[in-house]
Amino acid sequence: MVTNDTSTQIRLQKVLAAAGIGSRRACEEMIDEGRVEVDGRIVLEQGLRVDPRSSVIKVDGMRIPTAPGHVVLAFNKPRGVHSTMTDERGRPCVGDYLRGRKERLFHVGRLDADTEGLLLFTNDGELAQRLAHPSHGVAKTYLAQVKGTIPRDLGKRLREGVELEDGIVRVDRFRVVTSAPGRALVELVLHEGRKHVVRRLLAAVGHPVEGLVRVKVGPIGLGDLRSGKLRTLTIGEVGELYASVGL
Numbered sequence: 001m002v003t004n005d006t007s008t009q010i011r012l013q014k015v016l017a018a019a020g021i022g023s024r025r026a027c028e029e030m031i032d033e034g035r036v037e038v039d040g041r042i043v044l045e046q047g048l049r050v051d052p053r054s055s056v057i058k059v060d061g062m063r064i065p066t067a068p069g070h071v072v073l074a075f076n077k078p079r080g081v082h083s084t085m086t087d088e089r090g091r092p093c094v095g096d097y098l099r100g101r102k103e104r105l106f107h108v109g110r111l112d113a114d115t116e117g118l119l120l121f122t123n124d125g126e127l128a129q130r131l132a133h134p135s136h137g138v139a140k141t142y143l144a145q146v147k148g149t150i151p152r153d154l155g156k157r158l159r160e161g162v163e164l165e166d167g168i169v170r171v172d173r174f175r176v177v178t179s180a181p182g183r184a185l186v187e188l189v190l191h192e193g194r195k196h197v198v199r200r201l202l203a204a205v206g207h208p209v210e211g212l213v214r215v216k217v218g219p220i221g222l223g224d225l226r227s228g229k230l231r232t233l234t235i236g237e238v239g240e241l242y243a244s245v246g247l
Contacts, residue, residue, distance in 0.1 A: 009049035012038065012057070019052075019066050020235050021059060035060050056247075062239040063247060065124075071103055072233045072241065073121040076225045083110035083119065094119065097230065108132055108217070109140075112196055117142075117214035118222045121230075130245035131218070137191045138244055139172060141216035142198050146207040150176050150184045154205060158188070162204050166194060169201050183210070218244040 010018075016027035016036070028046055030036050036043050037058040038050055050057065052066040065072075077083070077094060085095035085106070091113075098105055098121070108120040108131045122128050130136050155174040162169055173189040184207075188198060199209045215222045219240040225231055233241070 008051045008053060010052060012036065012043060012048045012050050013046065015050060015052045015055075015057065015066050016059070016064065019064050021064060030059060037061075062236070063242040064235060065238045065242075067124070069103065070124045071105070071122065072124065072127070072238050073105070073230050074220060074222070074225060074233060075107075075119045075121060075230050076222060076227050077111055077116060077119050078227045079116045080113055082113050083107060094121075097228065109193060111214060112199075115198075115212045115214065116227065117212075118217050118220070118225075119214075120217055120220065127241065127245065127247065130247065131241070132193070134191070134193060136245045138218040139189050139191055139216075140193075140214055140218075141187065141189045143177065143213045143215055144186050144188065144198060144202060144209050145183065145211035146186055146202055146209055147183055148207045149182065150179060150186065150207065154207075157205065158201070162201055164197075164200055164204060169194070169197060171201075189216075 013024050013027040013031060016022070016030070017024045021027055021030070031043055031046060034042050034044055038048065039056050052068060055066065057064050057066050075094065075097065080092060082091055082093045084093045087093040094107055103123045105121040105123050106128060108122065108128050111117060111119060120131065131138055158171040158174045160170065169190070169192055171188050171190045173187070175187050177185040177187055179185070190197070198212060202209050220233065220237055
């Protein structure tokens with residue numbers, strides 16, 4: 001958004017360079033090539049001043065994070081750690097891993113204590129709200145170690161929906177990753193955010209969960225991030241998150 005308050009306005013090429021898109025000269029070339037959009041309008045002139053806190057700036061159709069101080073982190077939550085910033089009972093919690101950071105961060109969604117894997121942290125309130133809201137349908141991918149032999153029609157049954165005590169749950173995708181006598185590793189993709197939904201769903205179809213890891217939230221994957229470690233998302237990853245929730 002271009003405002004009349006010149007005290008917060010900065011030249012567009014400088015904002016792009018500060019966001020890490022490239023050198024000032026490279027950003028000027030992007031503008032000349034018509035690759036930069038501000039608040040829905042392609043910018044072709046050099047020297048346009050914008051407010052990086054409120055302007056929606058896109059390069060090649062992808063929104064660029066430009067608000068000063070905004071950060072998005074990926075965290076590989078270990079098993080036994082609670083998804084709270086503090087714990088009155090002194091149990092391990094995700095806040096323990098953020099001590100010393102200056103930003104006021106909050107986690108997007110939750111994982112129960114026995115579930116490992118990907119959690120996102122951010123101080124971008126609008127992004128966090130959209131990622132957490134069911135209306136935006138951000139998919140989550142899980143790997144579950146389960147008991148029992150997986151029948152060939154289980155994927156079809158899960159996609160059609162299984163009745164739980166709080167309503168029907170459907171998965172978007174299901175596949176068997178590996179199998180052995182009496183157990184299997186399966187992958188599920190679903191938009192649900194209800195408490196313990198993956199564990200309850202698999203138990204309901206006769207395959208209790210022995211271990212559960214969330215490996216993806218929307219377009220962001222856990223990758224090779226080690227347990228208990230944090231990493232800052234790249235510009236491209238934040239742009240993909242924005243796109244996934246319509247920002």
